[in-house]
Amino acid sequence: MNAAAVLTQLFAVIVAVAAAPLFLGWVNVCRAWLQNRRAPPLAQPYRTIGKLLHKEAVLAHDVSPLFRFAPYAIFGSMATAAAIIPALGLDLPFARAADAIALVGLFATARVFAALAAMDTGTAFGTLGARREMMLGFLAEPALLMVFFTASLIAGSTELPVIAGTHQSHTLAVHPSLAFAAIAFLMVLLAENARIPVDNPSTHLELTMIHEAMVLEYSARHLALIEWAAALKLFNYACMGFALFLPWGVAVDLASPPVLAGALAVLAAKLLLAGAALALIETVNAKIRIFRAPEFLAFAFMLAVLGLLVRLLVQE
Amino acid sequence: MAEPAVLLNAALVVVAGWLAVGAAGLLRPHATALIARLLFPLGALGSIVLTAVGLAALSAPPATRILPIGLPDLPLHLRLDPLAAFFLFLLGSASTGISVFGAGYFRAGAGTSPGLLCLQYHVFLATMAMVLLADDAYAFMVAWESMALASYFLVTTQHRIGAIRGAGFLYLLLAHVGAIAILLCFGVLQGGSWQFTFDAMRGADLDATRATLAFALALLGFGAKAGLVPLHVWLPEAHPAAPSPVSALMSGVMLKTAAYGLLRVTLDLLPFPLWHWGAALLALGLFSALFGVIFAAVQTDMKRLLAYSSIENLGIVFAGSGLALLFHAERMPLPAALALAATLYHCLNHAMFKSLLFLATGSVLHATGERNLGRLGGLIRRMPWVAWTALVGTLAIAGLPPLNGFVSEWLLLQALLLTPEVPRPFMNMLVPLGASLLALTAALAAYVMVKFYGVIFLGQMREPALADAHDCGRLERLGLLWLALACVLLGLLPAPVLGLLDGVSAELLGASLVHPQASSVWKLVPLSAERASYSPLVFLLGIVALLGASALVATRVYRRRVRRAPPWDCGFPHQDARMQDTAEGFGQPIRHIFAPFFRMHRELPSPLDAVPQYRVTVEDRFWSLLYLPLARLVTRAARLVGGIQQGRIAVYLLYSFLTLLVLLVIVL
Amino acid sequence: MPTMPLSGQYIHLFASVVLLLSFAMLAQRRIRTLIDLFALQGAALVCSTTIVAWTGDQPHLYYSAALTLLLKVIVLPLILYRLIDRLQLRWDTETGLHIPATMLIGLVLVVFAFGLAQPVSRLAGHVTQSTLGIAIAVVMLAFLMMITRRKAVTQVIGFLAMENGLFFAATSTTYGMPMVVELGIALDVLVGVLILGIFFFQIREQFDSLDLHHLERLREE
Known part of the structure; x- marks a missing residue:
């Protein structure tokens, strides 16, 4: 592991952390356009985070240190995930430290900390949010794992850079199993990022919310980190989707500046499209009842398993 | 490197030491302070020695010894090979923490006197070690x-409580059913x-039918002990009944x-x-795992919850050994070694x-x-030591990286990903x-543990x-801390641990996993x-660095x-502690789904x-579908047999006499 | 790794899409979406038939592709739409079994279907041999849908989806059936749907509902 590799790795993380709120802003702008509303500024998420960072933190009377630690743990997990996912280049030294299974584990760690922190407040809403989040999580997590397994059976590896690299080199090969995996992945993405068919990111209606109920007690810098981590999570999921299903344009080696610029441009283009598509999905769908959410995710899980089966049954 | 025979002797010395410590407890059965301050720490010392012995014997060649104890012509055959050494290591390392804890935990109260408890506890430890060392059916049984x-x-x-006597009886019953199956298995x-x-058994000549019979009996016998569904019913009854260090020892070891x-x-x-x-074992294990974790999610008693979680984990262990067996049968040594390593881990x-x-x-x-x-609820503020160490255990059992539960799940998933190469049409799909199923179980385990930790x-x-409430004492x-540290170390250093397990897979499968060039202390590369x-x-390091950086920015800048x-x-001013989610509430989605x-x-x-009153009770279907009908059947059979009970001694003597005659006719 | 020609891969892709749509239909509660999914399945079928025709050089398959397009993508969905508009049906909330359980059974059926197809497709030296498993699976899933649904309209859609599976089996394994047979089946299906449409009105006249459990009263006591 040489210095240049560490630098590119650091660069990748910084790009992800810096660009994540922008991506969220873009999704919000697209949503507003599609719904005939006046769009908020593209940089609104940055402003929100900046405003929150400047405020005085308010903590509930008897929360434990776990509650104060959780935002950092959540943010740290998401930033680490950004270091593992090959968004810009395949040759990331840190990506070798953890594979797709560890990545799923990392998301689970963030979720468990969020749920524990929510239970720590001891309010009805906190515990309700924690329960619902864990309920979605226990179905979304295996579905995501199955999606990764479908891809890793094709590549013969669970390392994300190797998977992306394999898919890149077979430009013309069509894998039917990936069609199943892609739909399952999309459903997991929507559920995990509290997007519309499952949760509404802009609601504060207590009875239906999931993610917002969990973070109700957070304020100021803690809330800023949680919001940032949520944006980063969406960004990470988008990049995971690219690595699995649209790996073209990810540089093999990031050493030279023109290659780096190319990779950045391709990533930006993909994110623009993905953001618009996400906004479209959120606009044409209605939020489902909370009791239907497990069914939605069970469907995603079954599709992912089916993808795995198709991979083995249909001689591709 | 110690001589193998020396290691075996050392293990026997520890066993004898435990028995002596236990017997010493009987000398002054009510001297709680003496027993806590002296005898339990001595037992823990034995555990440490056993840990070292197990560690050393993992890479040593097998050692055997014949002890002339017991019936004439039936000496005890003992053997210390890598497989036994691994489990001795497990017994030693876990019981060290448990004994140290027990030294501070056990105190005089209702029920068994401390001295007797000390004897039972150390005999329990010693017999577990003997099970691992036994090299013939007689010693094993x-x-x-x-x-x-x-x-x-x-x-x-706590034998004065009726429910606990009932739980104990159920446990004893299933333990004996299992033991009979094991005895018959050795007979086959x-x-x-x-x-x-x-x-002699290794060299015995068995055909496929007999071998399958032996396997089925072993599955029944050991499955009853491990709580494999549907033989799991004793576990959620017995574990909560026992004192906690004993529950820990039973479940953990x-x-x-x-x-x-x-x-x-x-x-x-x-x-x-x-x-x-292998396929049967895999299917049973996975079902058991899913069943255990689903039931754990709806429990409202913290020890029952953990007992069901043990059913889940043993299910995973059995599934892993099934996978190893499957690969081994298909002559795929490397995947078999990987699955075995995952199981042991x-x-x-x-x-x-x-x-x-x-x-x-x-x-x-x-x-x-x-x-x-x-x-x-809220005990983290009163019992920080217990709460923070339990947090480590919670995160570990939930299978979160970088703690140890994740490593074994990772290894098992890697092994499962190799199954498409099994050259058998239906198995590979x-x-x-x-x-x-394994992924679902692991995710549900996280749900269960969030409930467990959050609610307590x-x-x-x-x-x-x-x-x-007060925090626990020093011991x-x-x-x-010992056990929490073990969780962290096993999570952070998987490659050296896997290196240690190599001796076992070399012994059982003739295959070795370790690639010296790829793996290092830092990096785990199984294949x-x-x-x-x-x-x-x-x-x-990555997580800590990023977490630290964000904390620095957020708090300093x-x-x-x-x-x-x-x-x-x-907006609702009358909030109180009763409005938090209860254990029932947290289990509701699982009950629903x-x-x-x-x-x-x-x-x-x-x-x-x-x-208004709300009550929900959740029962195991196996009780009503399997055990109660079985119990009714046994009762009816007993009534029928009861008919030959005449109450007159002459009639009983007649029965004995007739039996003797029939036996003589058969034998001669 | 890919050793198969590109056309074969595309046939597999469309075969998988047909299977995917079968699952989507199994999980769908709304009748309108169900009809859309059915039309989409027809479209996937048209695509795969066209590719088979092109690669296998079977001109008659072009006709059957066109027939499928006309009948299953355009005419039948239109008829069904009109039907549910006239009957004012929007929802099909009652499923006999809850949906994840249905899907689980569906998964088992897929494995079973492939197990059935394995010996057969080993005999056929054809580029589309593994699509036979998918075809059988589609038929079974449609059957499952008919079993688990209670409303009459969904039964018809299930019936039509089953026919899709049969058609797919025919094109992918034996380059389709003779044209006459295909035309006959197409006509049968069309007439069948029309007659069933009339039945719906009769059923509703009689019971004020299209829920099939009312028919349970029609038995000999």
Whole structure:
């Protein structure tokens, strides 16, 4: 592991952390356009985070240190995930430290900390949010794992850079199993990022919310980190989707500046499209009842398993 | 490098030492201080020695010894090979923490006197070690039954409570059913040679039918001990009944002797592996795992919850050994070694985190007198030591990186990903379903553990009495810390641990996993670097660096005060601790989603009730579908047999006489 | 790794899409979406038939592709739409079994279907041999849908989806049936749907509902 590799790795993380709120802003702008509303500024998420960072933190009377630690743990997990996912280049030294299974584990760690922190407040809403989040999580997590397994059976590896690299080199090969995996992945993405068919990111209606109920007690810098981590999570999921299903344009080696610029441009283009598509999905769908959410995710899980089966049954 | 024979002798010395320590407890049965300060720490010392012996023997050649104890012509054959050494290591390392904790935990109270408890506890430890060392059926069965008896007495420590006597009886019953199956299994295994040493069994000539019969009996016998569904019913009854260190020992270590026995019979004693066995084991194990975790999610008693979680974990262990067997039968040595390593690793992990959590519940029980999750809460503020060490155990058992539970799940998933290469048409497509079940189980385990930890330690105290709860004492802290440290180390250093396990797979499968060039202390590479690698230390470093950076930015750059205020009440001013989610509430989604698994009774309040009451009880379907009909059948059969009971001695003598005659006719 | 020609891969892709749509239909509660999914399945079928025709050089398959397009993508969905508009049906909330359980059974059926197809497709030296398993699976899933649904309209859609599976089996394994047979089946299906449409009105006249459990009264006591 040489210095240049560490630098590119650091660069990748910084790009992800810096660009994540922008991506969220873009999704919000697209949503507003599609719904005939006046769009908020593209940089609104940055402003929100900046405003929150400047405020005085308010903590509930008897929360434990776990509650104060959780935002950092959540943010740290998401930033680490950004270091593992090959968004810009395949040759990331840190990506070798953890594979797709560890990545799923990392998301689970963030979720468990969020749920524990929510239970720590001891309010009805906190515990309700924690329960619902864990309920979605226990179905979304295996579905995501199955999606990764479908891809890793094709590549013969669970390392994300190797998977992306394999898919890149077979430009013309069509894998039917990936069609199943892609739909399952999309459903997991929507559920995990509290997007519309499952949760509404802009609601504060207590009875239906999931993610917002969990973070109700957070304020100021803690809330800023949680919001940032949520944006980063969406960004990470988008990049995971690219690595699995649209790996073209990810540089093999990031050493030279023109290659780096190319990779950045391709990533930006993909994110623009993905953001618009996400906004479209959120606009044409209605939020489902909370009791239907497990069914939605069970469907995603079954599709992912089916993808795995198709991979083995249909001689591709 | 110590001589193998010396290691075996050392292990025997530890066993003898434990027996002596136990006997010493009887000298002054009510001297609680003496027993706590002297005898339990001495027992822990024995455990440390045993840990070292196990560690050294893992890479040593097998040693055998014949002890002329017992019946004439039936000496005890003992053998210390890598498989036994691994489980001795597990026993030693887990029991060190448990004994140290026990030194601070046991105190005089109702029930068994401390001295007697000390004897039972150390006999339990010694017999578990003897089970692992036994090299003939006779020694194995003697040790196995003594282990069951010792643990039975420990379970019924509070024998004045009727429910606990009932739980103990159920445990004893299933332990004996299992033991009979194991005895019959050895009977089949000797294959007509009538030699009951394991050495003779290895050489016995068995056909496929007999071998399958032996396998089925072993599965029944060891499955009953491990709590494999549907033989699991004793576990959620016996574990909560026992004192917490005993629950820890039973769940953390004793259940592993069942895994040991199964591995010993299937991979060592049986002459050849068949793929059906592996498939059956895999299916049963996975079902057991899912069943256990679903039931754990709906429990309202903290120790029952952990007991069901043990069913889940042993299910994973059995599934792993099934996978190893399947690969072994298909002559795929590397995947088999990987699956075996995952199985053993999971055994070790479960011994650590489950013991830790059971001990933590013991501390909570002592501090509050409550086992019911509905009356706990907020204990992290009163019992920080217990709460923070339990947090390590919670995260580990939930399978989160970079702790140890994740490593074994990672290894097992990697092994499952190799199943498409199995050259058998249906197996290669059914096993991805197994991977999905395992993933679902692991995710549900996280749900269960969030419930467990959140309801006990976080939130507001549900009862005012909890404000008086005190943290545990020094020795108890030491025991908890030992186990928490083990969880962290096993999570961070998987490659050296896997290197240690190599001796076992070399012995049983003739295959070795370790690639010296690819793996290092830092990096775990089970097969090839292209396929998968995992470096928990680097991983942890990355998380800590990013977490630290964000904390630094958030607290130093934007330096602001922190104010305390009451939690936001959403405009409803009468918030109290009873409004938090209860254990029942947290289990509700699971009850809803997996409804067919449960037998539920619900009492819903009507809008007109002055004092509305809500009650839900969840029962195991196996009770009503399997055990109760069986019990009725046995009762009816007993009534029928009761008909020949005349009450006159002459008639009984006639029965004996007739039996003698019939036997003579048969024999002659 | 890919050793198969590109056309074969595309046939597999469309075969998988047909299977995917079968699952989507199994999980769908709304009748309108169900009809859309059915039309989409027809479209996937048209695509795969066209590719088979092109690669296998079977001109008659072009006709059957066109027929499928006309009948299953355009005419039948239109008829069904009109039907549900006239009957004012929007929802099909009652499923006999809850949906994840249905899907689980569906998964088992897929494995079973492939197990059935394995010996047969080993005999056929054809580029589309593994699509036979998918075809059988589609038929079975449609059957499952008919079993688990209670409303009459969904039964018809299930019936039509079953026919899709049969058609797919025919094109992918034996380059389709003779043209006459295909025309006959197409006509049968069309007439069948029309007659069933008339039945719906009769059923509703009689019971004020299209829920099939009302028919349970029609038995000999």
